[in-house]
Amino acid sequence: MAMQANEIEDLIRASFPSAKITITDLAGDGNHFAAEVIDESFRGQNRVQQQRAVYAALKGKMDGPAGDLHALALTTKAPD
Amino acid sequence: MTDTATQIQETIGANDVVLYMKGTKEMPQCGFSSRVAGVLNYMGVQFQDVNVLADDAVRQGIKDFSDWPTVPQLYVKGEFVGGCDIITEMTLSGELDTLFDDKGVTYDKDAADKIREANG
Numbered sequence: 001m002a003m004q005a006n007e008i009e010d011l012i013r014a015s016f017p018s019a020k021i022t023i024t025d026l027a028g029d030g031n032h033f034a035a036e037v038i039d040e041s042f043r044g045q046n047r048v049q050q051q052r053a054v055y056a057a058l059k060g061k062m063d064g065p066a067g068d069l070h071a072l073a074l075t076t077k078a079p080d
Numbered sequence: 081m082t083d084t085a086t087q088i089q090e091t092i093g094a095n096d097v098v099l100y101m102k103g104t105k106e107m108p109q110c111g112f113s114s115r116v117a118g119v120l121n122y123m124g125v126q127f128q129d130v131n132v133l134a135d136d137a138v139r140q141g142i143k144d145f146s147d148w149p150t151v152p153q154l155y156v157k158g159e160f161v162g163g164c165d166i167i168t169e170m171t172l173s174g175e176l177d178t179l180f181d182d183k184g185v186t187y188d189k190d191a192a193d194k195i196r197e198a199n200g
Contacts, residue, residue: 047162047166047169047170048148048160048161048162048166051162051163051165051166052147052148055148055149055150060149062149062150071112073164073165074165075165075169
């Protein structure tokens with residue numbers, strides 16, 4: 001059950017409407033993506049808090065063998 | 081707490097550095113686990129590895145315990161530090177050194193510098 005980059009972006013966008021989101025399909029197989037999310041709401045949060053929020057936005061897509069996404073490399077930060 | 085959560089609490093309480101991973105530190109079975117185990121090994125950090133593939137209850141239990149959906153997961157002195165992406169960033173930025181310094185975890189500073197030189 002592969003996903004498209006724009007599906008991932010839409011899910012993240014729903015929780016972070018004004019974020020700068022960049023999705024990269026690392027392997028071209030719809031299974032290994034990198035996502036960079038830059039959002040003002042991350043200011044003052046550590047990386048664990050930031051990335052928990054992104055995982056929450058993905059609503060279980062990351063959940064192990066049953067999940068749609070095997071690998072999503074995450075980079076999160078607040079705008080400079 | 082569930083039995084699994086109690087077991088995890090005991091493991092991270094009894095060991096300064098614990099890596100929940102797929103496979104073992106001698107034989108990782110996933111590239112992300114391998115990367116984090118490799119960094120710790122190279123930096124000479126003594127750590128306890130827990131192979132989540134060997135126990136389905138722990139495999140799901142550590143995700144619930146940490147509120148974190150992926151493996152590997154690194155714990156230092158009982159605190160969740162992060163997964164592969166966070167550990168990689170922290171290694172390259174030097175924040176991992178600072179964390180180990182603050183927590184009194186022994187590591188090879190020269191090896192850490194070499195990782196940064198090679199990936200700078």
